[in-house]
Amino acid sequence: MHNVVQSDLKSGGLVGRVETVAVVAVSHHGRLRVPSFASNVFRIAARELRESARSRWFLLYTAAFVALGLGVSYVSAASSGGSGLSGFGRTTAGLINLVILVVPLMALSAGAGSIASDRERGMLAYMLAQPITRLELLLGKFTGLAAVLLTSICLGFGVCAAILAWKGSRTDPVALASLVGLTFLLAMSMLGTGLMISVATRKSSVAMGVAIFSWLTLVFVSDLGLMAGAVALRMRIENLFALSLVNPMQVFKMWALVSSDTSLDVLGPAGLYATDIWGAGVTWIFACVMVLWIILPLTVAASIFSRRSPI
Amino acid sequence: MISIQGVSMAFGRFQAVDDVSLSVAAGQSLALWGPNGAGKSTIIRCVLGLYRYSGSIRIGGLDVQRHGKEARRLIGYVPQEIGFYDDLRVHEAVRFFGGLKCVAVRDPDSVLDGVGLCGHAGKRIRELSGGMKQRLALAVALLGDPPVLVLDEVTASLDAMGRDELVGLLAQLSQDGRAMLFASHRQDEVHTLADRVAILERGRLQREGSPAELLDASMTASHLKFHAAEVRHA
Amino acid sequence: MRYGGIIFAAIGLTCWPQVVFGSVDISQLISAAKAGDTVLVPTGVYRGEIRIDKPLKLIGVGRPTLDGGGNGDIITITAPDVEIRGFRICGTGIDLDKENCAIRVNAARVTIVDNILDDVLFGIDLKESPDSVIRGNHIGGKVLDVARRGDGLRLWRADRTIVEDNEIHNGRDAILWYSTDVIVRNNKSHDGRYGFHLMFSNGVTIEKNDLFDNSVGVYLMYSSKLKLIGNRMLRNRGPSGYGLGLKETDDFLVQGNIFVGNCVGIYIDGSPFATPDSGRITENTISANDTGVEFLPAVKGNHLWSNSFVDNFEQIAILGRGELTGNEFDRDERGNFWSDYPGYDRDGDGVGEANYESRLLFENLTAREPSLRLFMFSPIHQAVEFIARAVPAVRPEPKFTDYYPLIEPPIEHGAELGSSTSLVMVALSAGLLSIATAVLGIVFFSPIRDAMRERRFIAVI
Known part of the structure; x- marks a missing residue:
């Protein structure tokens, strides 16, 4: 259906010859063809992946994640007396903690830095002057950064798994694999949140500040608030559990516990309540919360991005 | 139009x-x-x-x-100053934007020839002078022969020299x-x-x-x- | 060996299939036999309740099946010196009031060996049966709600009985009532309520058993002079999931056991009760439990020494606001090994110079407000402990003190459970690393690829 036209650009004077420049696809209506949504998303994602993977933040965070993961798995696998005894124990608990601390910070700052700094550099306007839509750009950025984060996560956990295999730890490989998957979900939710921050702020320094503040809030402040609330207000455990479901870090933690075959009753009365009321269905609740945490910030980001001027 | x-x-x-x-x-x-x-x-x-x-x-x-x-x-668009990944090589940039316009760039060199950037395909964008960057932007704008x-x-x-070169190119276009x-x-x-x-x-x-x-x-x-x-x- | 005579039920042994209902009536064989006879039962499926009212050996050849068909009891023994061997026994009723049972014994000196009991409400029920032997049986309960299950094994006034090499699962308890000097050895008990349960049974030795995935591994109640040696209690969980529970029990020695992955490793409630200072807990490895050892308030008279406490989320807990002053964590200047002990050993005697004190703020908070355990494993947990260390004012008083903490675990139990390099883990590692390498390869080496593509193009021109 598409006839291919060889278009000649007479560049004349400066170079003084006629050259076949490029092959242009033209639809049978004679209109110039535009690439599909998916192909644009893919192109932008590939571009973002390559740029981010070479960037300083990626190297820094990945190095930190790999080093800490190595430390956690080495120390826990080598812990004397416990060798071979702890299935869940220290390794998984340590990795969960590490993930909650490092991965959201990495994802939030990657997301927050991306569009705000493009806008500062004038790159955003230039990109959007090309035949692409804003949603394509946003999703392309998201996909590319998600791939970068996945790389970092795979590297970190790959090193952990190597250490655990070498040390002969009894940590269940299936549990570790599901921890990788859950970490990626958490990373995507925080990446979406970062992008939301990024499209809503004008300066990348502000975006970064808001991202770090959000991280602090999600990791420490909200938990501390809930703890204080539980003590001061004598909060009922069902309310406490429900409120903790709002925080993706808590959901990640609980889901990771469940997926490593650890009953939620480890988490005291609230966990026991969850096990009693929801049983195995609690996983579905976690899945729903996580998916919401990925979709909602992205949707908000897309709607802000489509309205705000990119300059 | x-x-x-x-x-x-x-x-x-x-x-x-x-x-x-x-x-x-x-x-x-x-x-x-x-x-x-x-x-x-x-x-x-x-x-x-x-x-x-x-x-x-x-x-x-x-x-x-x-x-x-x-x-x-x-539309082919040339801004006041191109803002793009500094680390990108010139031919990569041409290919990338060609892709966004559904243009398969077989030979970035000849595209660059047209704007007098012959021989700069392997350079990174940050290594280009202001005038060269603008000519690269023009080359990108011309990809896919927009009306x-x-x-x-x-x-x-x-500067004056870069301006004259660019205006000369534009006059031909x-x-x-x-x-x-x-x-x-x-x-x-x-x-x-x-x-x-x-x-x-x-x-x-x-x-x-x-x-x-x-x-x-x-x-x-x-x-x-x-x-x-x-x-x-x- | 005394054989009065052998009645060999040969019918069906020569032709195949040998299963012909009613072709052999075991009850008729029994009534035909004299005391002291051996009755051999050929392979086949037999229905109907069997009563053994004279001392004889009932031996299955080729593992015949006694099928209760889901009703009533299956074998009832009312005479002493009976032996049951080599049967598969299945399908008792499910009437908990009548206590439908696979093998009901009301006589002394029975031997029940090498039987497979399947789908039974009660498995083996000994009443007034001293000096019996229960060996090498497999007792599988009915898949019912725990409240509707029966006991896989029950001893009632069965002194000096030996219970060994059995596997008991999916039942309620394996329980000993008023049975003295019983030996319980090399058994497996899992997926039940209480792996072994002692009620008013003194002088019992429980040795080298595996107790896993029960609600409680071993629950000792109102008994004394007990030895619990070399057992493994793994993953006994639930609202009150204990590896070992001690309730008002005296004079017990808990030695060389492994407690891993239980809600509570050892739960101590009112023990020792009547004999002061008679609780001895030593050389155990207590690891990766939510709580290592949990004391009810006012428990005293226990000595814990030479144990390894490794990576329990809470090493020692006191329910409520009790004190542990009546218990001792050392003997002969040897304390326990604590995986979270920060001190060191200057003089090389294997004992750390600083005391081990448990004064974790988060534990203290959760003891007061258990719902706060929801925040375990979160960074906030570490943050709270960090604050406690930085700000001594908020640091709680120590729960107890081990004055002679050991630097090395006194007994290395880990190897026993096996720590082998898992091929799956190797594969996982390889998979993850190759994903990362592939992405990074594409990212960092595409300039090279592009350059090659260009050179080729130039060559074509």
Whole structure:
């Protein structure tokens, strides 16, 4: 259906010859063809992946994640007396903690830095002057950064798994694999949140500040608030559990516990309540919360991005 | 090719463009002329669909706000300064933007030849001089042979030599039957490139006509204003 | 060996299939036999309840099946010196009031060996049966709600009985009532309520058993003079999931056991009760439990020494606001090994110079407000402990003190459970690393690829 036209650009004077420049696809209506949504998303994602993977933040965070993961798995696998005894124990608990601390910070700052700094550099306007839509750009950025984060996560956990295999730890490989998957979900939710921050702020320094503040809030402040609330207000455990479901870090933690075959009753009365009321269905609740945490910030980001001027 | 009808655009309470109507036919070249803040760049960004505006802008019959992606496919855009990944190599940039325009770039070198960047394909963008960057932007804009060229103060950040080279290139291109819309505040550029000039002030279209008849008058006017201001300060 | 005579039910042994209902009536064989006879039962499926009222050996050849068909009891023994061997016994009723049972014994000196009991409400029920032997049986309960299950094994006044090499699962308890000097050895008990349950049974030795995935591994109640040696209690969980529970029990020695992955490793409630200072807990490895050892308030008279406490989320807990002053964590200047002990050993005697004190703020908070355990494993947990260390004012008083903490675990139990390099883990590692390498390869080496593509193009021109 598409006839291919060889278009000649007479560049004349400066170079003084006629050259076949490029092959242009033209639809049978004679209109110039535009690439599909998916192909644009893919192109932008590939571009973002390559740029981010070479960037300083990626190297820094990945190095930190790999080093800490190595430390956690080495120390826990080598812990004397416990060798071979702890299935869940220290390794998984340590990795969960590490993930909650490092991965959201990495994802939030990657997301927050991306569009705000493009806008500062004038790159955003230039990109959007090309035949692409804003949603394509946003999703392309998201996909590319998600791939970068996945790389970092795979590297970190790959090193952990190597250490655990070498040390002969009894940590269940299936549990570790599901921890990788859950970490990626958490990373995507925080990446979406970062992008939301990024499209809503004008300066990348502000975006970064808001991202770090959000991280602090999600990791420490909200938990501390809930703890204080539980003590001061004598909060009922069902309310406490429900409120903790709002925080993706808590959901990640609980889901990771469940997926490593650890009953939620480890988490005291609230966990026991969850096990009693929801049983195995609690996983579905976690899945729903996580998916919401990925979709909602992205949707908000897309709607802000489509309205705000990119300059 | 470009039809702008009754377009208005405001930043908050500041009316950047106020009911402007313009049109550029194929083979024509229209210069937007006026002092800083007159609304030249705003109109260009509206044409590119970067701002939301009221009124209607059509490129080759396509509404910019409704079919932005297809409309922009008809436009080659050169900004005042290219902002793109500094680490990218020139030929990678050409391939990337070619991809976004559905153009399979078989040979980036020949594309670059056309704008006098022969031999620079392997360089990183940050290694290019200002003039070279602008020529790269022009090469990217010309990918896929768009019927419309939109230029926003393309020579503003260049030195005299770079400016002359770029204007020379653009002069050749303006003979190619494309519709060209450009913003400039340099008289010589307008004289060289434009068939017609639209003079803007505070977002409103003041006059439209040939460069020869309009520019001399308006230059006198602005010179006068300038002098008056200086006198008052003194 | 005394054989009065052998009645060999040969019918069906020569032709195949040998399963012909009613072709052999075991009850008729029994009534035909004299005391002291051996009755051999050929392979086949037999229905109907069997009563053994004279001392004889009932031996299955080729593992015949006694099928209760889901009703009533299956074998009832009312005479002493009976032996049951080599049967598969399945399908008792489910009437908990009548205590439907696979093998009901009301006589002394029975031997029940090498039987497979399946789908039974009660498995083996000994009443007034001293000096019996229960060996090498497999007892699988009914898949019912725990409240509707029966006991896989029950001893009632069965002194000096030996219970060994059995596997008991999916039942309620394996329980000993008023049975003295029983030996319980090399058994597996899992997926039940209580792996072994002692009620008013003194002088019992429980040795080298595996107790896993029960609600409680071993629950000792109202008994004394007990030895619990070399058992493994793994993953006994639930609202009150204990590896070992001690309730008002005296004079017990808990030595060389492994407690891993239980809600509570050892739960001590009112023990020792009547004999002061008679609780001895030593050389155990207590690891990766939610709580290592949990004391009810006012428990005293226990000595814990030479144990390894490794990576329990809470090493020692006191329910409520009790004190542990009545218990001792050392003997002969040897304390326990604590995986979270920060001190060091200057003089090389294997004992750390600083005391081990448990004064974790988060534990203190959760003891007061258990719902706060929801925040375990979160960074806030570490943050709270960090604050406690930085700000001594908020640091809680120590729960207890081990004055002679050991530097090395006194007994290395880990190897026993096996720590082998898992091929799956190797594969996982390889998979993850290759994903990362592939992405990074594409990212960092595409300039090279592009350059090659260009060179080829130039060559074509």
